[in-house]
């Protein structure tokens with residue numbers, strides 16, 4: 001959607017201010033639509049069968065206006081359903097990127113069963129905690145290495161027994177794809193791929209099995225567009241574009257430029273006949289090397305390239321933590337909504353079931369820092385209190401440098417939170433290691449009646465710190 | 478308009494008699510009358526929406542069968558007896574036509590065209606770092622950064638200069654992540670040797686000497702004493718240099734102005750002037766000694782504009798002697814802010830904001846402050862295995878730097894030699910500077926990786 005004025009959406013709404021959507025007025029709902037906080041189906045009256053005479057046309061028009069610039073397709077079913085594409089902006093600060101490109105990790109029909117099952121389980125169970133949530137791998141790409149439909153079917157079956165994550169079925173041979181679709185079509189996999197040679201057969205499969213299909217035309221955008229238009233005219237609109245991912249050399253530069261061109265055509269120029277989600281294949285990094293470290297590093301770097309500039313879905317290979325983790329984080333960072341708040345509410349919170357003997361930690365109210373400390377305390381079962389000092393959402397190191405956290409501010413924050421150190425058994429609190437230089441001044445501020453202990457610089461080291469430093473030792477008074 | 482009425486139950490019977498399998502299993506209750514109108518149309522999605530997919534399927538069959546029976550069919554289905562709810566006129570208008578699935582003989586002809594960004598009318602200032610003897614310095618060569626007319630690696634306009642890496646050297650041993658320390662252990666006490674190693678073995682384009690021992694809370698080395706290290710480094714290597722302070726806002730003014738005098742005429746990058754110290758003194762000393770001033774702000778585009786403006790207008794720093802550092806927050810630790818702040822700055826500059834049109838610098842070394850870069854394992858017991866930190870760390874620095882290269886950074890302050898090599902390789906690849914035979918990946922599906 002290019003529209004940025006609620007007024008221009010308001011005119012398509014019923015204008016009755018009935019309140020059914022939860023907003024008091026249609027105008028407020030229109031503003032919600034602009035902010036992408038509301039979806040059109042929340043305005044029930046628009047869909048009321050009895051009112052179609054009145055609203056039918058407006059609804060159709062509104063849907064058109066609201067449609068994302070990069071079209072949106074769905075892969076998988078049920079709670080494993082994934083959105084692909086649906087982007088509206090060229091640069092994330094212009095609003096946000098909406099749907100992070102799913103990472104599909106490959107398995108092949110040439111793997112022996114034990115290896116296959118082990119790898120699928122690894123893909124399925126991979127997780128990492130970050131800012132209050134779990135990050136996961138989204139998909140499995142099944143490659144037909146043997147070219148044998150039966151072997152492919154067997155492999156797909158095994159994969160489906162071990163994960164309910166959506167699949168990409170990969171082969172240029174329609175017979176192989178068909179064998180996979182027989183088993184997996186109901187789960188709405190993506191098929192890879194139709195190209196200039198097999199497109200008729202693959203189009204028929206996409207139609208017969210009602211599945212989204214990838215169009216592949218490496219380094220030939222005219223050819224890619226020609227495929228896309230042909231498929232669209234056949235009524236096949238759930239398309240993904242593969243413009244080619246070259247792993248090195250000048251062709252790599254060309255690959256990136258093609259991604260930029262496709263995103264620009266869809267978003268900046270509104271080329272509606274060629275605005276489908278785009279696939280990148282960083283797995284191709286493995287064509288450049290046999291060295292496992294080099295391969296994983298280069299795959300990671302290629303992934304970053306295309307996460308940042310316009311890939312909507314990716315096929316990857318390395319499940320090594322040093323490759324998956326950084327790419328997951330990069331994707332998370334790039335797809336974080338810049339409009340969302342990054343602060344937590346300042347104040348004192350409990351972790352676990354603390355009592356008067358429990359340690360009292362403090363950190364800033366930068367959401368990332370706060371959740372990190374909280375998870376380090378929580379996952380290590382340290383019953384404790386955690387004070388979030390209001391630094392306006394700035395992290396510890398930066399707020400020490402910028403003066404958003406100071407000894408007197410810490411004292412005030414404890415007072416505001418109603419902490420009475422006299423009632424604790426230890427009369428102390430624990431500073432982040434980055435605030436070490438505050439400890440002397442704090443001791444003075446508290447007239448040496450409360451100890452400002454210096455904790456580790458990284459909260460991940462709190463468990464070790466507790467072993468040697470907790471509880472604090474007071475000299476006999 | 479001619480009309481014919483078909484009773485569903487009758488038709489179904491007929492179909493069943495004819496052995497039409499696809500209707501089996503669908504119970505049709507009651508007598509649904511379908512009024513088939515001659516005119517344009519078909520069974521559209523709206524129909525399916527109101528009556529459910531099952532009925533829609535039946536209807537499709539009916540249309541086809543009815544055709545076979547000779548009913549006048551090129552028509553829109555108008556179910557009247559089901560729900561008086563439907564407003565016929567609206568449906569007719571809204572239901573798009575779904576043509577039968579037909580595969581054409583040939584692919585459609587198509588030509589893809591896309592323009593460039595017409596709003597990018599302005600160029601980023603080009604800045605020279607280092608000065609040769611002839612130019613009044615002592616460097617073996619100079620480096621130019623900036624000068625872009627488009628976002629990095631975009632096809633709109635080629636980048637005139639490649640991104641460069643300046644490697645960190647400290648004037649005293651400091652704590653480092655294991656994956657970094659292993660490369661410097663034997664030179665940690667000798668900044669000159671350290672600098673040489675970075676240039677000769679690790680391909681550093683430049684050297685940054687951080688005078689951290691001057692911090693009153695560390696060693697409180699005097700400015701006079703500290704700048705000797707700058708002299709040593711200038712002697713040891715002939716690449717352009719950068720000089721950093723300790724981060725103490727009071728002491729840095731003295732240390733950096735002194736360092737700027739020591740490096741007079743070298744076009745050294747002085748790191749840095751910021752709004753919370755005496756930027757004017759630092760700016761002036763850069764201008765007077767022909768050095769380049771690094772203008773550092775904290776993730777705040779308006780502060781960046783303000784400081785740049787002050788450096789130019791008040792401190793008298795020439796435009797060709799300013800590099801900006803809008804702050805690097807590392808991967809998984811605020812990278813999103815740093816990335817978008819820089820991308821906004823660069824796009825603003827290309828559109829004509831002169832207060833932002835300077836080459837950008839990134840303190841990429843910040844990546845090593847992120848726990849995922851250096852910790853042995855996850856403090857969260859439920860996380861998947863974090864793997865080997867010796868492999869994890871360098872890539873944290875690579876991705877932190879590289880993503881900011883995509884946002885417009887021209888010069889990277891880095892530490893890990895592996896990270897430096899990858900950053901240079903990917904940025905130069907994306908500029909088309911690295912010749913490599915691209916393997917044929919057409920058959921990636923069948924590769925036995």
Ligand code: SF4
Nearest residue numbers: 018019021026029043
């Ligand atoms: S439900 Fe629709 S009609 Fe009712 S107030 Fe909301 S937007 Fe307006």
